Amino acid sequence: xxxxxxxxxxxxLSTEHLHSALEDPALASMNFLNEVANRYPDxxxxxxxxxxxxxxxxxxxxxxxxxxxxxxxxxxxxxPAEVRRTLYQYxxxxxxxxxxxxxxxxxDEGITIDPESVVVTVGxxxxxxxxLRALRADERDVLLAVRPTYVGIDGAARLVDMPVLPxxxxxxxxxxxxxxxxxxxxxxxxxxxxxxxxxxxxANPSGTSLDLALRHQLLEIAEEEDFLLLEDNPYGLFNGxxxxxxxxxxxxxxxxxxxxxxxxxxxxxxxxxxxxxADQRVxxxxxxxxxxxxxxxxxxxxxxVNTSPIxxxxxGGKLVEHGYSLLAANVQERKLYAANxxxxxxxxxxxxxxxxxxxxxxxxxxxxxxxxAVVTLPFVADDALLAYSARRHxxxxxxxxHFYGGTGGxxxxxxxxxxxxxxxxxxxxxxxxxxxxxxxxxDWQLPAT
Numbered sequence: 001x002x003x004x005x006x007x008x009x010x011x012x013l014s015t016e017h018l019h020s021a022l023e024d025p026a027l028a029s030m031n032f033l034n035e036v037a038n039r040y041p042d043x044x045x046x047x048x049x050x051x052x053x054x055x056x057x058x059x060x061x062x063x064x065x066x067x068x069x070x071x072x073x074x075x076x077x078x079x080p081a082e083v084r085r086t087l088y089q090y091x092x093x094x095x096x097x098x099x100x101x102x103x104x105x106x107x108d109e110g111i112t113i114d115p116e117s118v119v120v121t122v123g124x125x126x127x128x129x130x131x132l133r134a135l136r137a138d139e140r141d142v143l144l145a146v147r148p149t150y151v152g153i154d155g156a157a158r159l160v161d162m163p164v165l166p167x168x169x170x171x172x173x174x175x176x177x178x179x180x181x182x183x184x185x186x187x188x189x190x191x192x193x194x195x196x197x198x199x200x201x202x203a204n205p206s207g208t209s210l211d212l213a214l215r216h217q218l219l220e221i222a223e224e225e226d227f228l229l230l231e232d233n234p235y236g237l238f239n240g241x242x243x244x245x246x247x248x249x250x251x252x253x254x255x256x257x258x259x260x261x262x263x264x265x266x267x268x269x270x271x272x273x274x275x276x277x278a279d280q281r282v283x284x285x286x287x288x289x290x291x292x293x294x295x296x297x298x299x300x301x302x303x304x305v306n307t308s309p310i311x312x313x314x315x316g317g318k319l320v321e322h323g324y325s326l327l328a329a330n331v332q333e334r335k336l337y338a339a340n341x342x343x344x345x346x347x348x349x350x351x352x353x354x355x356x357x358x359x360x361x362x363x364x365x366x367x368x369x370x371x372x373a374v375v376t377l378p379f380v381a382d383d384a385l386l387a388y389s390a391r392r393h394x395x396x397x398x399x400x401x402h403f404y405g406g407t408g409g410x411x412x413x414x415x416x417x418x419x420x421x422x423x424x425x426x427x428x429x430x431x432x433x434x435x436x437x438x439x440x441x442x443d444w445q446l447p448a449t
Contacts, residue, residue: 019159026154029402032383033151036398040390044428046415047396049204049371051265052336053419061268064317065310071320091309093297095120097316101261101275103324108237110250111259117279117293119300120307124234124262124274128156130296130303131230131258131276135194136162142186144196146174148403150204150232153197166405167196173208174198176217183225195228195258200248201236202370205403205414209368212245219248222256228280232260237327239369240338255280258292263315265371265418266326266333271311337371340417343425344373351433358437371418374400379439381413384446393438395431 015022037045072078072086086096095101098118105111121127135141143157147166157164165182168175183193198218200210210218222229231248249259259277267273278292300306322329345366352359361378379385381399390396398416400409420428438444 021155021158021161024155024158025402025406026151026158029151030155033398033402036386036390037396040394040396043390043394043396044424044431045396045419046417046428046432047398048419049416050419051269052333054421055332056268060318061314064314064321066317067321068313068317071316087309087313089309091306091312093301093306094118094293095275095307095312096309097273097312097319098275100316100319100324104319104326105249105259105261105277107323107325108327109247111247111277113277113279114291117277117291119276119278119293119296120312121274121276121300122304122307123264123272124232124260125152125156126300126304127260127274127276128153128230128232129159130299131195131260131278132156132160132162133299134292134295135228136160140190140192141194142191144179144182144186144193144227146196146198146203147405148205148400148409149197149405150199151402153230153232154405163191164405165193166407169203169206169208172214173200173203173206173210174214174218176214176221179218180221180225183227193225193227195230196222197230197232198248199232199235201233201245202238202367202372204235204370205372205398205400206374207365207367207370207372209245209370215245215248215251219251219254219256223254229257230260231257234262234265235370237266237330238334238337238371240341240367249277266330267315267318271308271315273307273311273315337418338369340420340422340425341367341369341373343422344415344417344429347425347429348373348375351429352436358433358440362436371416373415373417374412375415376412377436378411380410382410385439388446389432389435393431393435395428395435397432 021027036047069083072083078086095118097120098115101118102113102115105113119130121130132143142163142165144165144167145153146169148169154164165186167182168178179196186193200215202209218229229248233247236247249257262274263271276296278296280292282290282292282295284290318329348364352362362376364373364375367373382401383399386397386399398414400412400414403409417425
């Protein structure tokens with residue numbers, strides 16, 4: 001064995017020689033948003049958009065697994081050996097709960113699909129990556145996304161070298177004139193707009209929703225201008241009591257919508273199970289026609305091989321136990337989230353009453369469901385102020401600038417209501433009001449860290 005040379009250098013690297021996305025703020029934002037609550041465990045946190053934890057029961061996981069196994073034996077007719085193989089082996093790349101997902105979408109969303117158009121993924125984040133990887137053929141291809149935007153889609157686009165063109169989300173949730181303008185401007189520059197990413201129901205981070213007329217218009221524009229819509233719908237079940245508006249996919253008659261789904265909010269996030277509904281037809285060079293889902297599965301086979309069958313089984317068992325309805329499975333959660341949002345909005349109005357000096361320059365939107373509300377402030381709400389808020393006042397929130405790619409939202413923050421109790425909302429809003437009073441003092445300065 002040869003000894004190391006005395007003048008040898010460690011194999012250290014520079015980001016100059018790694019993928020350029022690693023320098024992109026979007027990738028840092030995702031880690032920041034996931035970890036900030038852990039940095040300040042004693043603070044009341046309006047930061048993470050996670051489901052309420054006190055309803056989680058360990059025994060549920062075991063029961064759902066048993067229910068799924070019974071489903072495989074009784075409804076699918078599998079032998080004990082086949083059930084064991086289904087759980088323990090790798091399994092089909094497109095997933096083993098695709099038929100249950102199809103039933104769920106029919107039950108809860110009025111969407112009728114071929115189960116073969118379902119690709120079960122490792123969380124919805126993988127679904128985004130697969131779709132963008134498939135659509136990005138060369139350097140001309142671009143994605144449109146409504147700003148402010150979920151940082152995960154920005155990050156996925158950067159990883160596949162696909163530029164993201166922002167579309168204004170002002171007013172009703174999307175500026176359709178700006179969408180058309182961005183599409184045509186891109187084409188005039190020699191680019192190919194492949195899709196527009198949109199979250200029509202209680203969007204993360206804005207909390208806004210698109211009304212029915214706007215959804216129809218968006219589908220018409222996608223048809224006329226020839227691009228796809230990537231519909232992300234993790235919060236659609238959590239409406240605040242009004243009649244639910246049909247999803248874009250439910251309204252889709254020309255296969256313009258690729259539907260991105262997740263069980264993180266409606267089942268359990270720890271399972272990391274999501275899916276894509278990709279029923280678009282793809283003609284091959286040989287003349288054979290496949291589904292876009294089949295193309296996504298080819299990419300997935302080289303990325304994660306398959307989604308954990310045991311994780312899928314737990315989610316599948318929950319679907320079977322509740323008659324394939326996540327509305328039925330989330331009755332208490334839906335009531336809690338609606339009550340929390342109402343309490344948050346009433347609490348903001350109480351702490352910052354209209355006409356009061358302390359409320360000058362402060363406003364907020366009023367979502368009718370979901371997890372998030374946005375507050376606009378007369379001062380910059382950035383990561384530095386967030387750290388001060390956590391240390392000095394014991395309250396966490398999310399700077400909206402993370403959702404604008406650093407180009408906007410500097411005077412806004414997001415408050416998430418899903419992970420907190422009623423008592424924490426009341427106490428947390430008091431702490432937030434104290435932060436605002438502190439920050440608006442004429443002699444305020446950010447302490448050196």
